Amino acid sequence: MIPEVVNQVAFQVIGNDVTITVASEAGQLQLNVMEPIIAFNLFQSIEMLTAAVETLTTRCVAGITANPSAVATWWSARSGS
Numbered sequence: 001m002i003p004e005v006v007n008q009v010a011f012q013v014i015g016n017d018v019t020i021t022v023a024s025e026a027g028q029l030q031l032n033v034m035e036p037i038i039a040f041n042l043f044q045s046i047e048m049l050t051a052a053v054e055t056l057t058t059r060c061v062a063g064i065t066a067n068p069s070a071v072a073t074w075w076s077a078r079s080g081s
Contacts, residue, residue, distance in 0.1 A: 002060045009052040016041035 019041045023034035032038075 002056055006052045006056050009048045012048060013045045016045045 020038050023037050023041075024032075027034050
């Protein structure tokens, strides 16, 4: 379930990136009236990615260990020994 949440965050960040890109292109002359939406989406993306990585790390990745006997079996089967 947590990896799916990380995917959802990634989709939102992609949407924010599109918004930032389009807003950056819409600025006229040296007066970029789009700065508030650019900053909002940038900081939102940073906050969401930070939370997603912390959640994935603590709830999915932390504590994962290799099973030495399974690795040896798979390695033997792969190498043909």
